[in-house]
Amino acid sequence: MNLNALKYFLEVAKCKSIRRASERQHVAASAISRQISALEHELDCVLLDRRSDGVMLTEAGERLWKHGLKIEAQLQLVQSDIDDLRSLNRGSIRITTVEGITENFLPDILTEFNQLYPEVTFDITVASRDETVDALDRYEADIGFVYDFAHHHAIETFAHYHQPLLAFVPPGHPLSDGTKVELDVLLTHVHVLPDDSFGISQLVKRVAKKAKAKVAPAARSNLLQFLRSYALRNQAVIFVPVQGVYTELTTGTLVPVNLECAAFVHRQLSIARRRQRALSPGTELFAKFAEERFSLWEDRDQQALSAARDKWWAPPKESL
Amino acid sequence: MNLNALKYFLEVAKCKSIRRASERQHVAASAISRQISALEHELDCVLLDRRSDGVMLTEAGERLWKHGLKIEAQLQLVQSDIDDLRSLNRGSIRITTVEGITENFLPDILTEFNQLYPEVTFDITVASRDETVDALDRYEADIGFVYDFAHHHAIETFAHYHQPLLAFVPPGHPLSDGTKVELDVLLTHVHVLPDDSFGISQLVKRVAKKAKAKVAPAARSNLLQFLRSYALRNQAVIFVPVQGVYTELTTGTLVPVNLECAAFVHRQLSIARRRQRALSPGTELFAKFAEERFSLWEDRDQQALSAARDKWWAPPKESL
DNA sequence: TACATCCGTTGCCGTTTTGGCAACGCCTGC
DNA sequence: GCAGGCGTTGCCAAAACGGCAACGGATGTA
Numbered sequence: 001m002n003l004n005a006l007k008y009f010l011e012v013a014k015c016k017s018i019r020r021a022s023e024r025q026h027v028a029a030s031a032i033s034r035q036i037s038a039l040e041h042e043l044d045c046v047l048l049d050r051r052s053d054g055v056m057l058t059e060a061g062e063r064l065w066k067h068g069l070k071i072e073a074q075l076q077l078v079q080s081d082i083d084d085l086r087s088l089n090r091g092s093i094r095i096t097t098v099e100g101i102t103e104n105f106l107p108d109i110l111t112e113f114n115q116l117y118p119e120v121t122f123d124i125t126v127a128s129r130d131e132t133v134d135a136l137d138r139y140e141a142d143i144g145f146v147y148d149f150a151h152h153h154a155i156e157t158f159a160h161y162h163q164p165l166l167a168f169v170p171p172g173h174p175l176s177d178g179t180k181v182e183l184d185v186l187l188t189h190v191h192v193l194p195d196d197s198f199g200i201s202q203l204v205k206r207v208a209k210k211a212k213a214k215v216a217p218a219a220r221s222n223l224l225q226f227l228r229s230y231a232l233r234n235q236a237v238i239f240v241p242v243q244g245v246y247t248e249l250t251t252g253t254l255v256p257v258n259l260e261c262a263a264f265v266h267r268q269l270s271i272a273r274r275r276q277r278a279l280s281p282g283t284e285l286f287a288k289f290a291e292e293r294f295s296l297w298e299d300r301d302q303q304a305l306s307a308a309r310d311k312w313w314a315p316p317k318e319s320l
Numbered sequence: 321m322n323l324n325a326l327k328y329f330l331e332v333a334k335c336k337s338i339r340r341a342s343e344r345q346h347v348a349a350s351a352i353s354r355q356i357s358a359l360e361h362e363l364d365c366v367l368l369d370r371r372s373d374g375v376m377l378t379e380a381g382e383r384l385w386k387h388g389l390k391i392e393a394q395l396q397l398v399q400s401d402i403d404d405l406r407s408l409n410r411g412s413i414r415i416t417t418v419e420g421i422t423e424n425f426l427p428d429i430l431t432e433f434n435q436l437y438p439e440v441t442f443d444i445t446v447a448s449r450d451e452t453v454d455a456l457d458r459y460e461a462d463i464g465f466v467y468d469f470a471h472h473h474a475i476e477t478f479a480h481y482h483q484p485l486l487a488f489v490p491p492g493h494p495l496s497d498g499t500k501v502e503l504d505v506l507l508t509h510v511h512v513l514p515d516d517s518f519g520i521s522q523l524v525k526r527v528a529k530k531a532k533a534k535v536a537p538a539a540r541s542n543l544l545q546f547l548r549s550y551a552l553r554n555q556a557v558i559f560v561p562v563q564g565v566y567t568e569l570t571t572g573t574l575v576p577v578n579l580e581c582a583a584f585v586h587r588q589l590s591i592a593r594r595r596q597r598a599l600s601p602g603t604e605l606f607a608k609f610a611e612e613r614f615s616l617w618e619d620r621d622q623q624a625l626s627a628a629r630d631k632w633w634a635p636p637k638e639s640l
Numbered sequence: 641t642a643c644a645t646c647c648g649t650t651g652c653c654g655t656t657t658t659g660g661c662a663a664c665g666c667c668t669g670c
Numbered sequence: 671g672c673a674g675g676c677g678t679t680g681c682c683a684a685a686a687c688g689g690c691a692a693c694g695g696a697t698g699t700a
Contacts, residue, residue: 052696067398372667
């Protein structure tokens with residue numbers, strides 16, 4: 001088998017077109033056409049279903065694609081594994097992550113990591129949980145960060161950052177003084193939620209349904225940043241873990257609500273990786289590094305939260 | 321990277337010589353020399369330590385070798401995965417196994433499997449436990465059978481065939497009538513043992529040491545078949561699981577000894593495979609097949625054993 | 641129906657890569 | 671000092687690759 005042919009085929013599989021693949025690979029379409037013909041002959045099967053508007057993968061093509069991605073990843077690994085020998089630790093780490101840690105935790109640990117290994121560069125893609133999982137599955141990302149990951153045949157998680165779901169309001173909100181409140185009552189206030197692709201939204205709805213409370217967000221978005229800004233301007237309740245509003249919490253632009261909800265406690269951020277895939281030494285190193293930082297940041301979150309409570313919440317009644 | 325270059329390199333790594341590799345690959349030595357130079361240039365490292373009598377792998381070479389084997393295995397997998405699409409299930413399954421199941425269990429299930437999938441061929445290598453593990457680790461075998469496998473970073477076991485260790489003697493031996501005997505007494509009789517690379521030998525010695533009994537085999541061998549033949553001719557005790565003497569047990573040329581030893585009970589045969597390695601569909605199929613046959617053969621072993629006891633052992637005293 | 645447009649394929653031909661051969665330099669053992 | 675290994679290099683032929691332009695087929699449009 002010829003690696004060039006495989007490379008072309010993988011590009012065609014991505015583009016679903018020989019012509020587009022030829023442009024992206026900077027070769028003539030005929031070259032790709034021929035290489036793939038040779039591949040088909042060698043494997044004794046038809047890889048592409050030629051249509052008038054491009055190509056579709058046949059079942060055999062799908063299988064070659066699946067293996068080809070793996071082989072491609074393996075080849076990249078060789079280079080970094082040998083580079084690692086000179087303890088250069090250069091190369092790029094591709095991270096796909098869900099939003100929520102992109103403002104503090106992630107930039108912070110990346111900076112810290114870069115101080116130790118300046119030659120390492122990062123390639124960060126922010127995406128939904130499902131897209132993150134897909135990117136890992138397709139070897140388009142080396143590791144990923146996801147919330148409350150349940151199960152996927154090809155993905156495994158291996159480090160956990162405990163991040164309970166909390167509710168926050170801007171200062172001045174009636175609940176900003178630490179008044180104890182149940183979820184059903186809280187939801188009668190103006191609130192915002194992420195869209196249903198977020199675990200947060202699904203969780204809040206599930207718990208609300210049990211409590212027979214009505215969820216009627218004043219705004220929904222696939223961008224937490226928007227929800228924060230909206231909540232600030234509209235005195236709305238926002239549901240996020242501390243990390244999602246860490247900056248606002250420490251600067252006093254958002255205040256925690258005194259909500260206790262058992263179902264919200266067990267949320268966690270995890271590092272995810274593709275099963276049956278070896279990672280480059282640098283990526284392994286970074287994963288370990290991130291894992292170590294998890295507990296540090298759990299403490300920071302907790303401290304920020306306590307400080308905010310102490311600052312904003314009225315002293316408990318029994319001490320009055 | 322060029323697959324041809326990698327292929328040459330892997331051959332060189334195996335042969336530890338460019339010339340020998342060139343002969344095995346049917347190309348000129350100069351071609352290989354150049355390809356490897358190119359590879360070194362591309363990876364920016366030295367792969368081979370050129371000596372007067374051949375080459376040695378450098379550390380970088382070792383790493384490339386490790387990855388290369390994996391990539392090679394992946395490539396083979398593509399072919400069989402696509403072949404499998406036509407449900408031909410052809411191709412070869414490479415099995416490395418320890419001795420002991422090579423006379424009855426293995427030929428039997430292979431025959432049975434071949435009746436279902438006639439296009440599959442087998443490549444059986446009998447080796448020691450360590451060699452079996454090595455073969456799996458180096459991708460030279462697809463799956464393996466080993467006894468009492470403990471731990472190896474790259475190998476995992478996934479099906480178990482319970483095979484207690486027993487003692488057998490030829491008919492006419494004083495212990496052939498089912499006289500209950502302890503290990504220390506049994507070892508005062510003439511006995512034979514496999515060499516120390518066998519788990520059997522290690523286990524018997526360990527237990528004997530605890531019982532302060534002396535192990536002094538009249539014969540040792542790395543071939544069970546020899547030990548059986550020797551035991552038969554010399555009225556010696558032989559330690560094996562039922563599978564090791566299944567034929568002799570059913571034909572009445574060997575008789576079980578009435579030995580009870582708790583430490584001997586938990587031995588098992590397992591199927592082993594390399595971690596992080598996908599197997600061809602046919603191999604997966606065969607592994608499942610073998611696993612299913614395990615329980616059937618556990619029953620057969622048990623029945624053969626019971627039948628032999630009923631036939632040879634004197635009735636228990638209390639019934640006299 | 642005729643035409644334009646997009647697709648993948650094929651024939652031709654120059655370029656690049658690969659491999660065979662023989663000579664070379666090097667080391668080791670006799 | 672010489673013979674017999676080894677890997678490497680220069681030279682040249684063979685093979686593989688890729689660009690270009692023309693072609694056949696499918697689709698959409700006037």
